[in-house]
Amino acid sequence: MSDPDDRPTQVGSDAGDGDRPPTAFVPAHVTGFFTAEPANDPTKAGSTGAGLALSDGVTVRVEPATPGTYEVLLDREPMDIEAPKRVLQALRVDGARVYARSEVPLASGFGVSGALALGTALCANAVFDGELSENELVTVAHGAEVQAGTGLGDVVAQARGGVPVRLEPGAPAEGVMDGIPARSRVEYVTLGELSTAEVLSGDTEELTHAGERALSALVQEPTLPRFVRASRRFAREAGLLTDRVRDVVLDVSEADGSGAMAMLGETVFALGTGLSDAGHDPSVCRVHPTGAHLTLDGW
Numbered sequence: 382m383s384d385p386d387d388r389p390t391q392v393g394s395d396a397g398d399g400d401r402p403p404t405a406f407v408p409a410h411v412t413g414f415f416t417a418e419p420a421n422d423p424t425k426a427g428s429t430g431a432g433l434a435l436s437d438g439v440t441v442r443v444e445p446a447t448p449g450t451y452e453v454l455l456d457r458e459p460m461d462i463e464a465p466k467r468v469l470q471a472l473r474v475d476g477a478r479v480y481a482r483s484e485v486p487l488a489s490g491f492g493v494s495g496a497l498a499l500g501t502a503l504c505a506n507a508v509f510d511g512e513l514s515e516n517e518l519v520t521v522a523h524g525a526e527v528q529a530g531t532g533l534g535d536v537v538a539q540a541r542g543g544v545p546v547r548l549e550p551g552a553p554a555e556g557v558m559d560g561i562p563a564r565s566r567v568e569y570v571t572l573g574e575l576s577t578a579e580v581l582s583g584d585t586e587e588l589t590h591a592g593e594r595a596l597s598a599l600v601q602e603p604t605l606p607r608f609v610r611a612s613r614r615f616a617r618e619a620g621l622l623t624d625r626v627r628d629v630v631l632d633v634s635e636a637d638g639s640g641a642m643a644m645l646g647e648t649v650f651a652l653g654t655g656l657s658d659a660g661h662d663p664s665v666c667r668v669h670p671t672g673a674h675l676t677l678d679g680w
């Protein structure tokens with residue numbers, strides 16, 4: 382787990398021993414395909430679909446700050462990211478600073494905003510002596526992410542880990558999850574950003590139909606190769622494939638590999654050595670076996 386902040390630690394509260402403040406690790410989550418399922422109640426809103434939780438992810442720490450101020454520093458840069466700020470407000474934290482380190486790029490299909498929301502919920506509950514359960518914190522983070530418009534299913538997937546399949550949308554009390562019982566090395570290459578909020582606020586009917594077809598195919602054969610094939614087809618049918626992503630996905634296929642586009646970003650992911658076999662220079666990680674977790678007092 383990387384340290385979200387290089388400065389000497391200074392969070393002193395009942396939750397920690399003063400030397401080791403609560404720290405959360407949240408796996409990145411690459412969605413292969415999804416449907417958009419809006420609802421007025423943010424616990425019911427969300428998406429169905431499937432993706433990979435990655436061993437690369439986001440490490441988060443939260444500290445008290447001047448009352449009324451909410452600041453998010455991502456890799457030491459102050460960033461205007463709504464979801465974690467909404468989490469702090471929902472938890473009635475009056476002033477906090479979020480320090481985060483990310484191993485994956487923002488706005489490129491890795492669910493960084495969802496990871497910040499979930500990591501902030503886990504840490505803030507510990508630092509400010511909250512008394513919420515894991516499902517309650519996932520619900521707060523999911524609601525914040527949905528209301529910010531920056532994601533629909535990343536938070537519940539990141540809380541689960543592995544290869545989450547979202548059969549029904551929504552927070553833990555509403556959604557239904559399954560998973561593909563398999564693990565793999567994962568390679569990825571990011572070519573550029575895509576705004577999730579822009580896609581989600583547009584017409585999502587076509588992509589939702591494509592997502593429903595992909596989910597039926599995967600449920601019939603819940604394997605990793607089928608997941609990547611369904612994802613490749615989804616990107617094409619949903620009209621989300623960019624030229625640059627298509628070219629790299631084709632390179633992987635031509636080298637007998639299996640790759641697809643990460644939703645929603647200009648990112649290509651591949652199982653095994655798919656991208657390196659095709660001559661690209663990918664980042665390498667693996668499927669993360671578990672979900673987001675908190676480390677308290679170094680344990």
Ligand SMILES: Nc1ncnc2c1ncn2[C@@H]1O[C@H](COP(=O)(O)OP(=O)(O)O)[C@@H](O)[C@H]1O
Pocket residue numbers: 460461462463464486487488489490491492493494495529531532574575576577578645646
């Ligand atoms: N420089 C930036 N580039 C992209 N997004 C940014 C930037 N600064 C802040 N943001 C915010 O970060 C969030 C990115 O969310 P999203 O596109 O869903 O990314 P991800 O796929 O990593 O979750 C949005 O709230 C956006 O407004």
Ligand SMILES: CC(C)(COP(=O)(O)O)[C@@H](O)C(=O)O
Pocket residue numbers: 410412414415427428430488489490491492493494495531532533534535536577644645646
């Ligand atoms: C695909 C997306 C709607 C957005 O993902 P990201 O751009 O990574 O925030 C995700 O939340 C999902 O529901 O599967």
